[in-house]
Amino acid sequence: MxxxxxxxxxxxxxxxxxxxxxxxxxxxxxxxxxxxSAKAIGICFVGFTIFIYAAIGWLSRTAQASNxxxxxxxxxTVFNGMATAADWMSGASFVAMAGGIYFKGYGxxxxxxxxxxxxxxxxxxLAPYLRKFGCYTVPDFIGTRYGGNAARLMAVIVLxxxxxxxxxxxxxxxxxxxxxxxxIPFQYAVYVGLVSILLCSMLxxxxxxxxxxxxxxxxxxxxxxxxxxxxxxxxxxxxxxxxMLADEVxxxxxxxxxxxxxxxxxxxxxxxxxxxxxxTQAHSEVNATPWAFISLALAMMMxxxxxxxxxxxxxxxxxxxxxxxxxxxxxxxxFLLYSSAPMLATLSKLALIDPNLPTGIIGKxxxxxxxxxWYQNWNQANLMFVSDFNGNGTVELxxxxxxxxxxxxxxxxxxxxPYVISGLVAAGGLAAAMSTADGLILAIANAxxxxxxxxMVDPKAETAKRLVVARVLLVIIGFxxxxxxxxEIQGILGSVxxxxxxxxxxxxxxxxxxxxWKRANKEGAVAGMFLGLVSGFAYLIWxxxxxxxxxxxTQLTFGIFGSTVSLVAMVVVSxxxxxxxxxxxxxVDDSRVPAGASVIGGQK
Amino acid sequence: xxxNAQHWEKTRGLLFVTLAIWAVFSMGIFLFGAExxxxxxxxxxxxTYWFTCQGSLAxxxxxxxxxAGRQEKIDxxxxxxxxxxx
Numbered sequence: 001m002x003x004x005x006x007x008x009x010x011x012x013x014x015x016x017x018x019x020x021x022x023x024x025x026x027x028x029x030x031x032x033x034x035x036x037s038a039k040a041i042g043i044c045f046v047g048f049t050i051f052i053y054a055a056i057g058w059l060s061r062t063a064q065a066s067n068x069x070x071x072x073x074x075x076x077t078v079f080n081g082m083a084t085a086a087d088w089m090s091g092a093s094f095v096a097m098a099g100g101i102y103f104k105g106y107g108x109x110x111x112x113x114x115x116x117x118x119x120x121x122x123x124x125x126l127a128p129y130l131r132k133f134g135c136y137t138v139p140d141f142i143g144t145r146y147g148g149n150a151a152r153l154m155a156v157i158v159l160x161x162x163x164x165x166x167x168x169x170x171x172x173x174x175x176x177x178x179x180x181x182x183x184i185p186f187q188y189a190v191y192v193g194l195v196s197i198l199l200c201s202m203l204x205x206x207x208x209x210x211x212x213x214x215x216x217x218x219x220x221x222x223x224x225x226x227x228x229x230x231x232x233x234x235x236x237x238x239x240x241x242x243x244m245l246a247d248e249v250x251x252x253x254x255x256x257x258x259x260x261x262x263x264x265x266x267x268x269x270x271x272x273x274x275x276x277x278x279x280t281q282a283h284s285e286v287n288a289t290p291w292a293f294i295s296l297a298l299a300m301m302m303x304x305x306x307x308x309x310x311x312x313x314x315x316x317x318x319x320x321x322x323x324x325x326x327x328x329x330x331x332x333x334x335f336l337l338y339s340s341a342p343m344l345a346t347l348s349k350l351a352l353i354d355p356n357l358p359t360g361i362i363g364k365x366x367x368x369x370x371x372x373x374w375y376q377n378w379n380q381a382n383l384m385f386v387s388d389f390n391g392n393g394t395v396e397l398x399x400x401x402x403x404x405x406x407x408x409x410x411x412x413x414x415x416x417x418p419y420v421i422s423g424l425v426a427a428g429g430l431a432a433a434m435s436t437a438d439g440l441i442l443a444i445a446n447a448x449x450x451x452x453x454x455x456m457v458d459p460k461a462e463t464a465k466r467l468v469v470a471r472v473l474l475v476i477i478g479f480x481x482x483x484x485x486x487x488e489i490q491g492i493l494g495s496v497x498x499x500x501x502x503x504x505x506x507x508x509x510x511x512x513x514x515x516x517w518k519r520a521n522k523e524g525a526v527a528g529m530f531l532g533l534v535s536g537f538a539y540l541i542w543x544x545x546x547x548x549x550x551x552x553x554t555q556l557t558f559g560i561f562g563s564t565v566s567l568v569a570m571v572v573v574s575x576x577x578x579x580x581x582x583x584x585x586x587x588v589d590d591s592r593v594p595a596g597a598s599v600i601g602g603q604k
Numbered sequence: 605x606x607x608n609a610q611h612w613e614k615t616r617g618l619l620f621v622t623l624a625i626w627a628v629f630s631m632g633i634f635l636f637g638a639e640x641x642x643x644x645x646x647x648x649x650x651x652t653y654w655f656t657c658q659g660s661l662a663x664x665x666x667x668x669x670x671x672a673g674r675q676e677k678i679d680x681x682x683x684x685x686x687x688x689x690x
Contacts, residue, residue: 106637106652106653109656110634112656112657113630113656113660114630116660116664116665117629117660117664119664120622120664120668121626123668123672124618124619124622124623124626125619242647242658243647244647246648247648249650249653284641284649284650284653285641285650286638286641286652288637290635290636293634293637294631294635297634298630298631301630319686320686321672321679321685321686324668324671324672324676325669325672327668327672328665328668328669328672331665331668335661335664335665338661339658342657343657589608592608592611592615594679594686595683595686
């Protein structure tokens, strides 16, 4: 059926795959009609998709270093865009983002702006130049550009701190979904998730991860968009929600006015299960100061440009030109999901609070709400709660509480969609968490195997030996991440945002100045990375332990402080020490010209 | 070498324009978030709300493709573009 080169056949291969997946959804829907249990459908969705990813991982196995580290630099722009979007959109984006918008409104939406705007920096400041360098990893660029093991090692440390903070949250999310869908305890589900993650990346490295991420993107985008469109139609909000929800947004504003935001007493709130929240912020009003919004967006944008697992995706394109365009495709594919999250939040909120809709629960009697099937299910899952604080017998806006995840997980059921959609959503969340975890674990393992082991410890190592080391590290890091995830320390989103701040504190300026400022030297870069990371970390600890902070920089935006220290340190130390040698300066000149061989020789 | 210097000057010029547009739609407009939200934006959404949901995001997508196209033109002008169509 398929002849010739794999790359040339990509549209066909993934076309068939998408068709097959839609066929599978229809099959499950028929199964549901014929009496298949919800649990069986959940297991089928999770099992089937993991099986497909593992098969792709197996087919992508390789014994070549360039395939393992940069997928042979053959990934076409559009497909790299999809892979990057999957790499980028984590379990948190998928499961928690709509919930964040639902509860926090405008102040939270700085994340949407930040997590897309950052790609403008990636495209214009970094990706094409790093691609021209021809490095395998981000520390490889730092090490080559500045020279010396100190700079390389420092970059590996920053990368590891940032990526590891991020990866535990992803493994945690994978475990959470696997636990629910397969109905096994979380402590075991975490390791089931980990094994699935490793199946994608271990044999094929970057090549395996690339082709599974494309497959995962297709699953996650279908799983996100299909319910949004369906719900919108079901509650009569319009067949194309993105263009048609203005009336619904206005209606929510009206209802907010009508109900009012009544503040609950501390004693009442103490009875609400942990992790659940009520609606206390206006849906579409501006509820944050300009600086609160802008500083959060800025931190996320600079963090995006500094996260190695994203940057290394642009090392896989065939050319510098392709790397630039590929960034555009990445944001396009991310946009498809991000622009839908606020729509889902709007639909979910309206469905729940509008007394004119059959699903609305505000104004109904407590007993009536407590008798609803979906309320009982989600109450049992600890994601929904009502309580009659004022004793008038009916549910008020301030007496209804929900978990952030419920917006994505429960809305389909509330709006009366069949269970097959819930199975699909579980598969989508799993795809989102797995694809990000794979990218992160690979970024850490590759940095240690390539930059620490091969470049510093044993530069004469054979390819076969290097790849064994790379794979062993992959497994060790995966298990370390899973072990910490099993301890459940931070909520999913808290640690995700910290990862951005760590990355920007240590890496943003050394990367940017490495390309754009020829005078930047090794001493400056080492000082910048070290002082940036340490000062950012110190600020976080200070604010976490009750410090007041300054300039409105919070524990979510501490990277603004860290990166400023990093910039100052890097410029001052660079100017105080001697300029980089002629060979380094020529290297920078070469990286600025797209044509010609890559700057690092021998690493195709 | 003069050719390289000219190429870099143009590249830098494009960078500044790109970053200026980026700064306006990622940060600048949100200085006036409260005032702007009084205005009705595209599809009837409050304007600031629309920018955070769709507007700024879509502008970034377009901006990056525009930037990539302009940079390719600059590279071609100086004969620095790569062979083959990606």
